[in-house]
Amino acid sequence: MKRFAAFITKEFYHILRDKRTLVILIGMPTVMIMLFGFAITNELKEARVAFFDHSNDPQTLAIQEKILASPYFSLSGQINSPAGIEDIFRDGQTKLVMVFESDFGQRLEKDGQANIQLIADATDPNTASTVVNYAQAIILDYTRNLIPQQSTPLINVQSQMRYNPELNGVYYFVPGLIAILLMLVSAMMTSISIAREKETGTMEVLLASPMKPAQIILAKVVPYVLLSFLDAVLILTLGKFVFGVPILGSLGLLLGVTLLFILLALSLGILISTVSPNQQTALLLSLMGLMLPTILLSGFIFPIENMPLPLQVISNIIPARWFIIAVKSIMLKGSGFLLLWKEILIMFGFILFFIAVSVRKFKIRLE
Incomplete structure (x- = not known):
């Protein structure tokens, strides 16, 4: 047991002496949560909108004021001719142009309806769809307040956003960010660490020691278990107190599931190390086989x-x-x-599978 503890201590010292590893283990979680929380978002804020107003009457001006009073839009400019629509879109900043027909106010008062054309920049389809939906909602709200007896629909639709009423994008990113970082720290760093021992020839020296091969591998991954768990706690803490992401369920269950995923990532890292003759191969397999599928295919x-x-x-x-x-x-x-028993059981099954394959591959290499 003393040898095992000494081996774990040695691994901790090795990690602490490597500044690049420390930057990845400690700096990366903080940078990524701040980046995803503040810079990378799917929320719409202050999309630039321009107006082409043929009528220029109190009703159209009131609609423009209501649009610009919302936090979703900001003024890009006023357009005076049809050719100006193309020109203002070319700058790449304007996302929406609202075109009011002639005699808009008179038609609205006389006929109870008038036409507004919404022209969006669809080079980004998601943003275009979002800005059009937001503008339509604001216009509909204005119309209902102006002529309630004519705007009341036969079917009254009431919508409610459960679990994320303000549609905060950070609620969506934090869980996925935990998965990305745990894969990065647990799987990739573990696979590179073990592959480095084989590449430098020190793995054979370690295997010749009184410790069993399983103890050697376990001693090498224990520091990464603790560091990965600390990273997960750091992300959860920043998400909770900086961005207000709620934790409505059991904290113990959340930490338990996180620890289970850490073990899963570590077992996958060990598997990669058993088939990688050097660090470059381990890094390539980790990036192509873990990071890209995790980002693209995990939801x-x-x-x-x-x-x-x-x-x-x-x-x-x-x-x-x-x-x-x-x-x-x-x-x-x-x-x-x-x-959540199904998800937990599937992750546990992955752990058993990866460990079984790793043991088999490891034994084959030793023969």
């Missing part, structure tokens, strides 16, 4: 339901998918173990 950025059927099937073997589902359910919905 972190792109909804799995919108993917082609073959990619939806492939996403089932991406471990981060099940972790992200579990973390979102615990944090945002307050789900308990009885609702």
Whole structure:
């Protein structure tokens, strides 16, 4: 046991002496949570809108004021001719142009209806769809307040956003960011660490020591378990107190699921190290085999339901998918173990599979 503890201490010293590793382990979580929280967002704020007003009457001016009073839009400019629409879109900043027809106010008062054309820059389809929907909602609200008896629909639709009423993008990113960082720290760093021992020839020296091979591997991954867990706690703390991401479910269950995913990532890192003859190969396998699928196929950025059927099937073997589902359910919905047993069982199955394959591959290399 003393040898085992001494080996773990040696690994900690090795990590602490490597400044590049410290930057990845400590600096990366803080930088990424701040980056995703403040800079990378799918929320719409102050989209630039321009107006082409043929009528220029009190009604059109009131609608323009209501549009600009919302936090979603800011004024790009006024357009005086049809050719100006193309010109203002070319600068790449304007997202929406609102065109009011002639005699807008008179038509609205006389006929009870008037026409507004919304022209959006669809080079970014998601943003274009969002700005049009927001503008339509604001115009509809203005019309209802102006002529309530004519604007009341036959079917009254009331919408409610559960679990994220303000549609904060950071609520969506934090669970996925935990998965990305744990894969980066646990799997990639572990695979590189073990591959480095083999590349430098020190693994054979370690295997010749009185410690068993399983103890050597375990001693090398224990520091990364602790550091990965600290990284996860750091992200959860920043998400909670800096960005206000709620934790509605059990904190113990959340930390337990996080620890389970750390073990899963470590087992995957060990598997990569057993088939990698050097650090470069381990790094390449980690980036191409772990990071890209985790980002693209786990549901972190792109909804799995919108993917082609073959990619939806492939996403089932991406471990981060099940972790992200579990973390979102615990944090945002307050789900308990009885609702998440399937995801937990799948992650546990991944751990057993990766360890079994790693042991087999490791034994083959030693023969």
